[in-house]
Amino acid sequence: MHPPSPDRSLVSPADLAQCRQMIRDGSKTFYTASLLLPQRVCDASRSLYGFCRVADDLVDGSADSRAAVDMLLERLDRIYQGQPDNQPADRAFADVALRFAIPREIPEALIEGFAWDAAGRRYQTLDELHAYAVRVAGTVGAMMSLVMQVRDPLAIARACDLGVAMQLTNIARDVGEDARNGRLYLPEDWLAEEGLDSRAFMATPQPSPALAKVLRRLLAEADRLYAQSLSGIVMLPAGCRPSIHAARLLYAEIGRAVEKNGFDSVTRRAVVPTPRKLALLAQAVTASLQSAPGSSAPAIASAQFLIDAVATAGQPIHPPRTLDERAKWLTDLFIRLEKQGP
Numbered sequence: 484m485h486p487p488s489p490d491r492s493l494v495s496p497a498d499l500a501q502c503r504q505m506i507r508d509g510s511k512t513f514y515t516a517s518l519l520l521p522q523r524v525c526d527a528s529r530s531l532y533g534f535c536r537v538a539d540d541l542v543d544g545s546a547d548s549r550a551a552v553d554m555l556l557e558r559l560d561r562i563y564q565g566q567p568d569n570q571p572a573d574r575a576f577a578d579v580a581l582r583f584a585i586p587r588e589i590p591e592a593l594i595e596g597f598a599w600d601a602a603g604r605r606y607q608t609l610d611e612l613h614a615y616a617v618r619v620a621g622t623v624g625a626m627m628s629l630v631m632q633v634r635d636p637l638a639i640a641r642a643c644d645l646g647v648a649m650q651l652t653n654i655a656r657d658v659g660e661d662a663r664n665g666r667l668y669l670p671e672d673w674l675a676e677e678g679l680d681s682r683a684f685m686a687t688p689q690p691s692p693a694l695a696k697v698l699r700r701l702l703a704e705a706d707r708l709y710a711q712s713l714s715g716i717v718m719l720p721a722g723c724r725p726s727i728h729a730a731r732l733l734y735a736e737i738g739r740a741v742e743k744n745g746f747d748s749v750t751r752r753a754v755v756p757t758p759r760k761l762a763l764l765a766q767a768v769t770a771s772l773q774s775a776p777g778s779s780a781p782a783i784a785s786a787q788f789l790i791d792a793v794a795t796a797g798q799p800i801h802p803p804r805t806l807d808e809r810a811k812w813l814t815d816l817f818i819r820l821e822k823q824g825p
Contacts, residue, residue, distance in 0.1 A: 498571035502533030519726035527630040530575035537572040548601030583629045584799045588792035593622040614785035620650035640782035641715020648708035649734045659749030662688035695746035702738040714778035724771035732763040
């Protein structure tokens, strides 16, 4: 990417305002959690969400998903050249990608996940479902870690765990809605073990004891990953921890709501009431003051390429504060540009 001048940002206040509105309209849970972030990180997180939302909508709403994916990859080319399209989300993401050295492999993987959605891909095993969730949600966790200026491989692994856990929760909540839209994300081998025929379920989605067992199992996997993510949250800056704990608790509570509905995600939609959300936000602040046992658990296998991409990426660019820092920043910038070549 060819960076802008140190005195000029790619993104405007109007761009950030539009990204803020996107997240407010598109994900109330994510928006609520983002309110606890320091302003700088909050703005960056909304910039990330804005581009993710635009990309998802473009692929999902296109009659030709392959063409939409190709168009997104071309837009990504221009973003990483420092010449984003004249779109608020593109400018906002370009600014964040530059400043926090987000490797291109991460948004590319996100777009690949959206392409899998558009193609109606099914997942035979939990490992295959992990690969999908890593792309559409683990990528977001990894990028959030980077905008918090945490690049440790273990922290990235745990951020991917948290993103995948959230996606599994979403899948458990949206089974009926997805089926009515011609999509199925539950592992097909789990369905078969419970005597459920995926084609018959898709034709006539309905709750059943067998489906409840599959959803219970899926939420148990999500809970395992939520717990595993704790050791990564303590690696984040103290000011960022309440928000990420809030996201963890709010999404996990959706799973509890699915349970309270008798694992009926076909005719009922799990909702977390506002008073309960407020209680969880308070709990998140308390949790951020507590330590957590370290976890040396290996990364989800399908997330390893994201961790490797971060490890080999360049260093973030931060605006200088003093004259000496400014001179060093410019020197480093020229060295990076020389390495990139014309």
